[in-house]
Amino acid sequence: MHCHHMIPALLLSTAPAAHAWGVLGHSTVAYVAQHYVTPSTANFVQAILGTAPDYMANVSSWPDTYRRTPEGEWSTQLHWIDANDAPPESCEVEYTRDCRPRAAKSTEAQLLDAIRFLIHFAGDIHQPLHTEALEEGGNGINITWDGKTANLHAIWDTQIPVKAAAGKNASEWAEEMVGLIENGKYNASGWLDATSLDDIKGTAMSWANDANDYVCTDVLPDGREAIEAEGVDLAGAYFEKHGEVTKELIARAGYRLGSFLNLIVDGPANGHWSDN
Numbered sequence: 168m169h170c171h172h173m174i175p176a177l178l179l180s181t182a183p184a185a186h187a188w189g190v191l192g193h194s195t196v197a198y199v200a201q202h203y204v205t206p207s208t209a210n211f212v213q214a215i216l217g218t219a220p221d222y223m224a225n226v227s228s229w230p231d232t233y234r235r236t237p238e239g240e241w242s243t244q245l246h247w248i249d250a251n252d253a254p255p256e257s258c259e260v261e262y263t264r265d266c267r268p269r270a271a272k273s274t275e276a277q278l279l280d281a282i283r284f285l286i287h288f289a290g291d292i293h294q295p296l297h298t299e300a301l302e303e304g305g306n307g308i309n310i311t312w313d314g315k316t317a318n319l320h321a322i323w324d325t326q327i328p329v330k331a332a333a334g335k336n337a338s339e340w341a342e343e344m345v346g347l348i349e350n351g352k353y354n355a356s357g358w359l360d361a362t363s364l365d366d367i368k369g370t371a372m373s374w375a376n377d378a379n380d381y382v383c384t385d386v387l388p389d390g391r392e393a394i395e396a397e398g399v400d401l402a403g404a405y406f407e408k409h410g411e412v413t414k415e416l417i418a419r420a421g422y423r424l425g426s427f428l429n430l431i432v433d434g435p436a437n438g439h440w441s442d443n
């Protein structure tokens with residue numbers, strides 16, 4: 168219900184009650200972004216976050232901690248969008264229907280908070296169930312994962328990415344994704360088409376709609392009944408068919424985050440950005 172923006176960060180995302188992408192997802196997004204930032208962007212961001220090798224990854228889950236503190240409670244609803252669409256027949260995020268603009272708070276517009284939010288929300292907005300209203304983004308859909316009862320939202324946050332990473336840590340998984348982008352296995356050429364500092368809302372909505380498409384094609388391709396049915400374990404055929412998309416979505420989130428930071432720091436006319 169809440170699509171919110173704050174300068175300079177794009178603050179818009181999704182994630183009912185449970186979590187966001189789990190820690191693996193958020194860290195991996197950050198490592199992919201770290202690969203794609205220009206030296207000037209890296210300097211800019213490191214001046215705010217410090218120069219540790221994992222300078223972006225180590226703050227990537229901070230907003231999930233912050234939202235659980237009294238002073239951070241206001242930010243809770245920034246983690247998701249409740250798209251009132253109708254999966255699997257129709258998937259779409261509409262700004263006027265699904266988002267409620269909120270005034271930016273100058274006290275929160277500190278650069279440190281803004282950058283940590285941007286790193287985190289670039290991840291959240293690429294988790295399909297953070298852009299879906301149905302049962303609070305799947306939190307209310309009970310399924311079976313690996314023989315145990317779980318909810319659909321949680322497995323898309325955590326279990327599916329962890330299984331798709333096949334034992335790799337965030338840094339190793341990010342490296343694999345960068346390889347897939349660089350060798351053209353992932354076609355990144357269109358990933359920045361709708362990304363612009365002149366239209367933050369449009370940028371956010373295009374990223375959200377991108378992720379939301381997967382609710383129809385991969386999260387609930389045959390409707391909720393098919394995955395709630397007795398005897399269906401999503402760690403089996405469902406994962407084999409749909410689990411890999413988390414990898415591409417996380418790669419896309421990281422690539423977009425790195426490029427968006429370059430856009431903020433270097434401007435649209437510079438190097439890496441204009442090559443894409």
Ligand SMILES: [Zn+2]
Pocket residue numbers: 180181182186187188230231246287291
């Ligand atoms: Zn989140």
